[in-house]
Amino acid sequence: MATDLMIQAEGLTKRYGETQALAGVDIAVPAGTILGLLGPNGAGKTTAVRVLTTLARPDSGSATVAGIDVLRHPAEVRRHIGVAAQDATLDQLLTGRQNLVLIGELSDMGRAASRARAKELLAQFELTDAADRVVKGYSGGMRRRLDLAGSLMTRPPVLFLDEPTTGLDPTSRLRVWQAIRELLGEGVTVLLTTQYLEEADELAHDIVVVDHGRVIAQGTPQELKQASRGARLEVTLAEPHASAVGAMAPLVSGPVSVSDDGRTLSAGVDSSTGLATVVVRALDDAGVLVDNIEVRQPSLDDVFFSLTGDHIEEEGAAESDETGSGSGGAATGSPGPVGSGEGRHELEGVRA
Amino acid sequence: MTTAVLTPSSTGFDRPHSGGSFLGSLADIWAMTRRNLVHISREPMQLSDVTIQPLLFTVLFVYIFGGAIPIPGGGSYVDFLLAGILALNLTTSTMGTAIGLSTDLHEGMIDRFRTLPMWRSAVLVGRSAADFLTSVLCATIVILTGLAVGWRPGSSAISVIGGFGLLLFFAYAVSWVSACVGLNSKSPESAGSFGFIVLFPLTFVSNAFVPTQHMPGWLQAVANWNPVSAVVAGARDLWGNPNPSAMVQVWPMQHPVEAALIWSVVILAVACPFAAHSFKKRTTE
Numbered sequence: 343m344a345t346d347l348m349i350q351a352e353g354l355t356k357r358y359g360e361t362q363a364l365a366g367v368d369i370a371v372p373a374g375t376i377l378g379l380l381g382p383n384g385a386g387k388t389t390a391v392r393v394l395t396t397l398a399r400p401d402s403g404s405a406t407v408a409g410i411d412v413l414r415h416p417a418e419v420r421r422h423i424g425v426a427a428q429d430a431t432l433d434q435l436l437t438g439r440q441n442l443v444l445i446g447e448l449s450d451m452g453r454a455a456s457r458a459r460a461k462e463l464l465a466q467f468e469l470t471d472a473a474d475r476v477v478k479g480y481s482g483g484m485r486r487r488l489d490l491a492g493s494l495m496t497r498p499p500v501l502f503l504d505e506p507t508t509g510l511d512p513t514s515r516l517r518v519w520q521a522i523r524e525l526l527g528e529g530v531t532v533l534l535t536t537q538y539l540e541e542a543d544e545l546a547h548d549i550v551v552v553d554h555g556r557v558i559a560q561g562t563p564q565e566l567k568q569a570s571r572g573a574r575l576e577v578t579l580a581e582p583h584a585s586a587v588g589a590m591a592p593l594v595s596g597p598v599s600v601s602d603d604g605r606t607l608s609a610g611v612d613s614s615t616g617l618a619t620v621v622v623r624a625l626d627d628a629g630v631l632v633d634n635i636e637v638r639q640p641s642l643d644d645v646f647f648s649l650t651g652d653h654i655e656e657e658g659a660a661e662s663d664e665t666g667s668g669s670g671g672a673a674t675g676s677p678g679p680v681g682s683g684e685g686r687h688e689l690e691g692v693r694a
Numbered sequence: 695m696t697t698a699v700l701t702p703s704s705t706g707f708d709r710p711h712s713g714g715s716f717l718g719s720l721a722d723i724w725a726m727t728r729r730n731l732v733h734i735s736r737e738p739m740q741l742s743d744v745t746i747q748p749l750l751f752t753v754l755f756v757y758i759f760g761g762a763i764p765i766p767g768g769g770s771y772v773d774f775l776l777a778g779i780l781a782l783n784l785t786t787s788t789m790g791t792a793i794g795l796s797t798d799l800h801e802g803m804i805d806r807f808r809t810l811p812m813w814r815s816a817v818l819v820g821r822s823a824a825d826f827l828t829s830v831l832c833a834t835i836v837i838l839t840g841l842a843v844g845w846r847p848g849s850s851a852i853s854v855i856g857g858f859g860l861l862l863f864f865a866y867a868v869s870w871v872s873a874c875v876g877l878n879s880k881s882p883e884s885a886g887s888f889g890f891i892v893l894f895p896l897t898f899v900s901n902a903f904v905p906t907q908h909m910p911g912w913l914q915a916v917a918n919w920n921p922v923s924a925v926v927a928g929a930r931d932l933w934g935n936p937n938p939s940a941m942v943q944v945w946p947m948q949h950p951v952e953a954a955l956i957w958s959v960v961i962l963a964v965a966c967p968f969a970a971h972s973f974k975k976r977t978t979e
Contacts, residue, residue: 358979395809398979420811431806435736436729447725448812450718476736492806 346373347406348500348531349394354403355555356389363389364400365555369533371548376522376532378546378563380539386555387535388428391504394533395425408500421449424493428504428535430485431492432477438488439464439473445495456495463491467521483514490521501525503534507541519544540639543567551649559649567639574638575621576608580631589628593621611637719813726820727827730794734828740790744832748783752839755779755903766905769936773848776840777857777929778902781922783836784829784865785897789889791825791869792876796885799877799976808977818873818973825869829862848934857932860954864925867958868893870965877972902926905938918944921961924953 349371356364364386371377379387392398394405396416405412408422425431433441439460446456464473467487472480480488486506493501503522507515522545525532536542542549543563551559551566559566575594579586582604590598594609601607611617618635625632734740752775760771798804798817807817837845837858847854872888879885899913900906900922906914917923923939927950930937939947946953 392979397805397808417811420809423809425806425809427802427805429802431802433729433803434801435733440729440732444725444729445806445810448722448807448810448816450721450811 347371348373348409349377349405349407349533351390351394351405352403354390354393354400354405356393356398356400358389362555364393364403366403367552367555367557369394369550369557371531371533373531374526374529375547376526376534376545378542378549379533379535379552380537380542380549381535381552382537385552387552388504389555390552391425391427391502391533391535395423395502396420422498422500424496424498424501426486426489426493426501426503426506428508430489432485432489434478435476437474437476438469438480438484441477441488442492442495445492449496451496459495460491463494467491468517483510483517486510486514486518487521490518494525497528499530501530501532503532505535505537508537515541539563539566573611574608575611575617576606576636576638577621577625577632578634579605579607579625580633581605583628583630585628586625586630589624589630590621593617593624605633719816722812722816723820723823726816727823730821730824731827733794734790734824740793740828743787743790744783744828745835747787748779748832748836749839751783752776752779752836753843756843759903763904765936766907766938766941767936770844772840772844773846773935774905774930774938775903776836776845777861777926777933777935778900779840780833780836780858780861780929781864781900781902781926782897783832784861785868785922786889786893787829787832788825788865788869788872789886789893790828791821791872792879792885792888793882794821794825795873795876796879796882800882804977814977815970815973818969822866822869822873826862826866829865829869833858833862849932853932853934857929860928860932860951861925864921864954864958867961867965870962870969873969874965874972877969877976896920897922900926901939906942907938914942918942918947921954921957923947924950924957926950928954 347370349369351367351369354364354367354369355362367386367390369377369379369390379390381387389398393400394407394412396412396419399413407419410418410422412419433444436444442460442463443453443456446459447453451459461473464470467490469484469488469491472484477485477488490503490506493503506522507518510518519541522532522534532545534542534545546563549560549563549566550557577586577590586607587598587600590607590609594611596610598607598609618637622632622635734744755775756772759775763771763774765771765774795818798821804817808814847857875888876885879888900917900920902922906917906923909917918939924946927937927939927947929935931940931950937950939950942948
């Protein structure tokens with residue numbers, strides 16, 4: 343058993359009324375790494391974070407953070423964690439600086455040390471100009487950055503970031519990503535929840551995919567993307583054409599699926615340089631007029647589809663549960679087994 | 695098993711472990727108190743409740759009712775009024791406690807507090823400490839306004855201070871009732887309505903503004919046993935101001951200071967544990 347797990351959870355379950363928010367979740371995060379907890383709304387990500395940050399007690403299961411038992415010594419755990427919750431937990435009526443100093447003082451840092459650290463963080467997150475303005479007037483991006491700064495006041499060794507970039511514009515998102523990457527250099531261990539595969543891909547060493555309170559897959563970003571069959575090529579034709587599929591088929595991996603109106607063709611591809619040019623040329627040679635061509639990286643929806651055979655937000659079918667229990671044993675870092683839905687993925691809409 | 699692999703040097707984690715200690719708790723209370731004082735200073739409604747409203751009410755009551763209300767046993771209306779107007783302002787301003795706590799619970803900030811290694815009850819105690827300090831500010835404004843419009847105490851300095859102490863202690867006790875309301879209300883708005891539905895009638899059905907002698911019989915009974923009446927009569931006694939309630943033959947009006955203290959202690963004894971219980975219930979999941 344690894345001795346350097348900074349976050350570890352086994353068999354966490356939690357029910358809120360009728361909703362089984364967690365149905366047996368295992369998490370293991372080695373020291374100094376970022377784990378991406380990936381899943382759609384309502385998958386149980388926030389509940390898992392609430393349990394690990396001592397805000398909620400699980401119905402069953404156990405967890406340790408920084409080696410401390412979360413259920414038995416919650417007060418001690420709080421000394422080792424920083425938390426940036428999904429809804430920025432800031433005091434609207436205080437200034438940015440006052441928010442940070444308050445967090446510092448309530449964490450026993452002392453006034454002088456709190457002020458010094460606040461100043462440092464405000465500069466780091468480019469909030470110095472807004473430092474003495476009331477948070478009420480902050481933009482969404484500024485709030486998120488301040489919230490992140492707040493979670494770093496005490497230089498905690500373990501950090502929980504619950505959807506740190508949801509609702510942010512692309513520039514703010516990049517800034518937050520940059521800040522998170524810099525933390526790694528300081529040896530911090532991070533558990534990050536996100537709805538975006540791209541975000542997990544950018545930041546996380548390992549990804550755990552959750553749905554309906556269960557882990558349905560885990561592995562490195564690379565492994566998960568492979569499991570979801572890599573990128574997809576999508577071509578929109580000016581009008582349906584009989585020889586389009588034939589022209590495209592040799593250039594892609596797997597069967598070509600055609601939309602109902604016959605105008606959109608898509609297929610999995612191994613992204614190679616100049617692929618779009620080659621495809622357009624081949625279609626042109628076949629006399630097909632192309633309106634649009636796009637190589638799309640797999641989205642979270644694609645990953646979900648290939649793992650569960652279900653699109654996000656739909657009720658889980660029986661297969662998804664089986665897939666989930668199967669991947670429970672994938673703790674060695676291998677990608678979760680690809681669900682039986684994978685095959686159907688290619689069948690859907692194929693009419694050629 | 696996992697082990698606690700952290701050392702201060704490896705993580706930069708070097709906070710002193712004062713949590714759980716008495717001093718640590720005091721520091722948490724002080725930090726929360728200051729935070730709440732900043733809040734009050736930035737909330738126009740709450741700020742005017744303890745500054746402009748007391749000034750306005752004192753002046754309005756003195757000049758509007760002053761000539762119209764005869765005081766049984768004699769004396770000037772402004773001397774009679776001051777204890778009453780202070781009771782009104784202090785009691786109704788405790789609704790700030792209800793609104794403040796309810797707002798804390800409904801905004802994400804409470805989750806932040808709960809993940810910090812702080813003494814959790816500092817959220818409650820810091821709130822009541824801040825509200826007590828604003829009560830003192832409110833009282834100061836009423837006194838200064840009163841002196842400006844002609845109020846004069848007729849007793850020793852110690853006795854005068856004792857009168858203020860009695861009023862402030864009662865207001866502090868009521869602020870814990872207000873805390874219970876805030877902790878159990880669905881929204882800050884519904885917490886705020888507590889002031890209008892409960893606190894205003896409570897203060898008006900008393901001897902605060904008019905002598906109870908002129909009220910209908912059943913209302914007189916309610917007014918004479920109203921804790922606000924005991925507090926107001928007690929303050930009038932201690933200030934050497936006209937106190938017509940002394941002529942009313944019920945125990946609280948005959949022993950207003952004792953009655954006021956008993957009421958305050960009883961209210962605190964019930965409201966404090968209930969507030970602590972409500973707070974725990976609201977912050978456990």
